Amino acid sequence: MENFINFLVDDFFVTGEPLIYGAMVSMALVSIAIVFVLTYFKKWGYLWREWLTTVDHKKIGIMYIIAAIAMLFRGGVDGLMMRIQLTLPGMEFLDSQHYNEVFTTHGTIMIIFMAMPFLIGLMNYIIPLQIGARDVAFPFLNAVSFWSFAFGALLFNISFVIGGSPDAGWTNYAPMAGENLNPGPSQNYYLMGLQVAGIGTLATGINFLVTILKMRAPGMKMMRLPIFTWSSLITSIIIVFAFPILTVALALMTVDRIFGSHFFTLTGEGMPMMWANLFWLWGHPEVYIVILPAFGIFSEVISTFARKQLFGYKAMVISMVIIAGLSFVVWVHHFFTMGSGAAVNSFFSVTTMLIAVPTGVKIFNWLGTMYKGRIRFDTPMLWSLAFIPCFVIGGVTGVMLAMAAADYQYHNTYFLVAHFHYVLIAGTVFGCFAGLTFWYPKMFGHKMNEKLGKISFWFFMIGFNVCFLPMYFLGFAGMPRRTYTIEPEWMPLSVTASVGAALMAIGFAVFVYNIYYSFRYSPRETQGDAWDGRALEWATTTPVPYYNFATVPKIEGPEAYWIMKSKGETTYDKEKVEPIHMPSDSGIPFIMMAFMFVGSFGLVWEWIWMAIAGLIGVLVCMFIRSFDYDDGFHVSVEEIKETEEKARGGEK
Amino acid sequence: MSSEHSEGFPKKHIVGFIASIVLTIVAAWAALSSGLPTPWIITAIMVLAVIQACIQLFMFMHMTETDSGGIQVGNMLQAFFVAAVVVAGSIWTMSFGYSHNHDGGGNDAEMENHEDMDH
Ligand code: HEM
Numbered sequence A: 001m002e003n004f005i006n007f008l009v010d011d012f013f014v015t016g017e018p019l020i021y022g023a024m025v026s027m028a029l030v031s032i033a034i035v036f037v038l039t040y041f042k043k044w045g046y047l048w049r050e051w052l053t054t055v056d057h058k059k060i061g062i063m064y065i066i067a068a069i070a071m072l073f074r075g076g077v078d079g080l081m082m083r084i085q086l087t088l089p090g091m092e093f094l095d096s097q098h099y100n101e102v103f104t105t106h107g108t109i110m111i112i113f114m115a116m117p118f119l120i121g122l123m124n125y126i127i128p129l130q131i132g133a134r135d136v137a138f139p140f141l142n143a144v145s146f147w148s149f150a151f152g153a154l155l156f157n158i159s160f161v162i163g164g165s166p167d168a169g170w171t172n173y174a175p176m177a178g179e180n181l182n183p184g185p186s187q188n189y190y191l192m193g194l195q196v197a198g199i200g201t202l203a204t205g206i207n208f209l210v211t212i213l214k215m216r217a218p219g220m221k222m223m224r225l226p227i228f229t230w231s232s233l234i235t236s237i238i239i240v241f242a243f244p245i246l247t248v249a250l251a252l253m254t255v256d257r258i259f260g261s262h263f264f265t266l267t268g269e270g271m272p273m274m275w276a277n278l279f280w281l282w283g284h285p286e287v288y289i290v291i292l293p294a295f296g297i298f299s300e301v302i303s304t305f306a307r308k309q310l311f312g313y314k315a316m317v318i319s320m321v322i323i324a325g326l327s328f329v330v331w332v333h334h335f336f337t338m339g340s341g342a343a344v345n346s347f348f349s350v351t352t353m354l355i356a357v358p359t360g361v362k363i364f365n366w367l368g369t370m371y372k373g374r375i376r377f378d379t380p381m382l383w384s385l386a387f388i389p390c391f392v393i394g395g396v397t398g399v400m401l402a403m404a405a406a407d408y409q410y411h412n413t414y415f416l417v418a419h420f421h422y423v424l425i426a427g428t429v430f431g432c433f434a435g436l437t438f439w440y441p442k443m444f445g446h447k448m449n450e451k452l453g454k455i456s457f458w459f460f461m462i463g464f465n466v467c468f469l470p471m472y473f474l475g476f477a478g479m480p481r482r483t484y485t486i487e488p489e490w491m492p493l494s495v496t497a498s499v500g501a502a503l504m505a506i507g508f509a510v511f512v513y514n515i516y517y518s519f520r521y522s523p524r525e526t527q528g529d530a531w532d533g534r535a536l537e538w539a540t541t542t543p544v545p546y547y548n549f550a551t552v553p554k555i556e557g558p559e560a561y562w563i564m565k566s567k568g569e570t571t572y573d574k575e576k577v578e579p580i581h582m583p584s585d586s587g588i589p590f591i592m593m594a595f596m597f598v599g600s601f602g603l604v605w606e607w608i609w610m611a612i613a614g615l616i617g618v619l620v621c622m623f624i625r626s627f628d629y630d631d632g633f634h635v636s637v638e639e640i641k642e643t644e645e646k647a648r649g650g651e652k
Numbered sequence B: 001m002s003s004e005h006s007e008g009f010p011k012k013h014i015v016g017f018i019a020s021i022v023l024t025i026v027a028a029w030a031a032l033s034s035g036l037p038t039p040w041i042i043t044a045i046m047v048l049a050v051i052q053a054c055i056q057l058f059m060f061m062h063m064t065e066t067d068s069g070g071i072q073v074g075n076m077l078q079a080f081f082v083a084a085v086v087v088a089g090s091i092w093t094m095s096f097g098y099s100h101n102h103d104g105g106g107n108d109a110e111m112e113n114h115e116d117m118d119h
């Protein structure tokens, strides 16, 4: 018994850190509050029926987005803690170990558990609507994807109170992350958290690839697809080919750590640099996975608010196809300093600079779209407009980094930190905010408040530049990345950066408050087309019925809805309504991934019995599913008519 | 999306299943305890991997029962491209021109290394 208590205090729970005690208490309080509210309002059944078992792509999309915003909060708090520590020389807010943990969880959470899920959430909601489908190709698998992401994120996030956070950077380089230098459960959290979430991402890639290729409405030819759908298609292809590399790399390192093999170890003829190699073979395609859908969002928004058809649609598509290929042959630019020979480094310098070309083409597409447009400056458009110059700064400094010889100077300095935040925040985060505000009325039946939206935009955008522009110069001044104290000479720029971070935090807070405020006070949408939209998602009513389209329209050209509007067509043709075949809900995805969580938790602690138990649970769920011949159900014509008439009562 | 449950014994699947397990065991044996010279082991594993991939594609992935040939061809080409990049690219970056010579280092040492590799 005493042993057990010692284990709990010394190893299991993280003890001795006031900040973490605070987090523990607040987590416990929030959990109790949630349980209380659900019980008090008798919402457990509702939660299970409507959300935990759903296979509806729209609800899954919304759950993704909510989780991503929560993760943006967690990652943002990590970012702020780092900024506090780096504001002044000699700060004692975080010690070096804690700082290492914080930048590791910050980077990992932002990329894996924030950026990707946010975009996948938007894809989930919008893609089937844009192509005229009633759900994704594999709705059950879609639910599996979501729950694997959710439980993977949970696993990764509990590490800081149970067992300790990983601390080898989001890149988790060997040998630093190996068993020798880093014993204990913390690195295993990284490996298993990403592994579990990665299953879901891979499944999502397959799902959307098939959905976009196979589920298009009649007449929706490939070159008539909305550009966001195109960008998601390319993203899915990259996911399908890149994620297996990560899966293998993670598995090899897990075997190294838990079962004592020597793939990446220093001893036993392991090759630590092979980890870096495999990691970036996945990692570079990954950065395109989180930027391409954002490009698609900006294209939709810019064309809608400039009230013009997208300029150079074909060029856009071709550049994305080229990017999909090139993104697999640039990975070595992340470790030019490893010491490969001149041939290797030159080759990857050239490919890296090449990939800037199709990216540059797209900038001109956006500018061309706005040229002579009658631009409206609503919040989604503001995010998109700010994106262009900020992203150009990020892109140009990226080309600077691409020159191998010069990279020996920039490598692992704040110059790099500035660069990737300029592309990730101005690209991905602005894109997510633009997309969410743009599609918000479709999802929730009301717009986000414009005034609050603009306030949050200005705070966030100015704060972002104030925070990260100085970091380029800190890099020139020699400030290394992943350092927990600063030299006095870096102080002025560091203070500036921290002020910027505070402004961003205010911007984010206003954004979240805006969600609440709009829920309470925004006028409700009476029809489906909130922004005078052009693509098919705006043809549906708001709220979108769960079967999406009562009658699937015949697509006659690009910008399907624009054409329908000019002809007065809708997605409800009384004469043509037929029973609609829909998939049934299922609790298996949730339960299966809960078992996966238990098993992975066992592996993290190297409790093999628990890992095996979890695995058996997963296999049983798969078995049950294999013999489940539920083919879904049909929505009756009467129900469709009733729903549509009610939803369309407001129109005319 | 009503799926047809085809009657009869799933012969193809069983054969594919057994073949894929056998291939995996042979590969593991080749690597662990065959005692062959390294180049032979690598060649053998590569050959087995290609056979394995074909079995997966034809026995389980319904490669031949499809009406969307163009898409399949595109996907397969991309798959081969990525597989080649991963294997050949890793070998190239991790061995050629990589200077193991840490005392003195510098360009000369690297040039020498190159020559070692080329011959
Ligand atoms: C909310 C505002 C943000 C602030 C204040 C912030 C701040 C920082 C700081 C100070 C570092 C670390 C530096 C170091 O010691 O090397 C860092 C690293 C990093 N950040 Fe952010 N960041 C923010 C948002 C983001 C976003 C939105 C993303 C991605 C979508 C992101 C991705 C990363 C990554 C990948 C790293 C590298 C982590 C590592 O070194 O392993 N950050 N950030």
Ligand SMILES: [Cu+2]
Residues within 6 Å of the ligand: A283, A284, A287, A330, A331, A333, A334
């Ligand atoms: Cu890269």
